[in-house]
Amino acid sequence: MTGRTVLISLRDPDDPMSRQELRCFADSAGLPDLEIAYASAGHLDDRLFDEAGLLFFGGSGAYSVLDDHPWVHDMLDRLVECVDRRIPAWASCFGFQGLSLALGGEVNRDDARQELGAFPVDLTDAALGDPLFANLPRTLDVQLGHHDHVDRLPSGVTLLATGRKVFNQAFKVDAAPFWAAQFHPELRKATTIERWNYYRAHYAGNPAEAERIDRIMAEAPDTELAQGLIRRFVSWVEQNPRR
Secondary structure: OOOEEEEEEOOOOOOHHHHHHHHHHHHHHOOOOOEEEEHHHOOOOHHHHHHEEEEEEOOOOOOOOOOOOHHHHHHHHHHHHHHHHOOOEEEEOHHHHHHHHHOOOEEEEOHHHOEEEEEEEEEOHHHHHOOOOOOOOOEEEEEEEEOEEEEEOOOOEEEEEEEOOOOEEEEEEOOOOEEEEOOOOOOOHHHHHHHHHHHHHHHOOOHHHHHHHHHHHHHOOOOHHHHHHHHHHHHHHHHOOOO
16 A cells, blocks of 8 residues: 555543554554554644555544644544545544534533443445445444544535434545544454443443443444445455545
8 A cells, every 4th residue: 555554543642542442453454563643742743644545534532523722623624635635535433523523513511412332333235335334234233432422514415324322323535535434443352342341431431330330331232334334445445545
């Protein structure tokens, strides 16, 4: 593949889940040399985007796209830059929310609508013709973990998947090779549980709530079909080099 392959981490450099996330993306993508750059540490320089062949934007256990941090605002600008420069990219969770907000959509926080664990999403008719989502079951189990959600999609995107609790679950930017999802195709059941155990104090306000989520996690299915989306994305990029 031409160009650098980089995970833009939206976690702090000392957060051990940033390295876990790197492993998850690298394993799912089949990219053992995947690099990592920390947005919160100011690592998003022009050279990275000039040399990028493929970018991933991940989740964030401790931050929201609604936070008033300089690095969050810079990251939103960089997401728009990726679209404008047609850099092949995939964004999960926080990245999905950030891309939606940066392109003019609406993101809100509602703890009553948080999703933690594996849940079904339904593919739209448009997904049937999408190079990543085509040939998948119309209902697909995916890994989710979020407080914020996208209430209104921006213009210029095609909705690919919807959920029962949070409607907007995946889209592709119409004018760029940029896909994004509220869910985490880079995760499997075991890695979702690992991440939940690290962030459990952030997501559960009391022991009873934590025990309830523990049961949901333990009883959840694995999500290998959804995990295949990351490898499909890499294959698409390899078959469609940038001009």
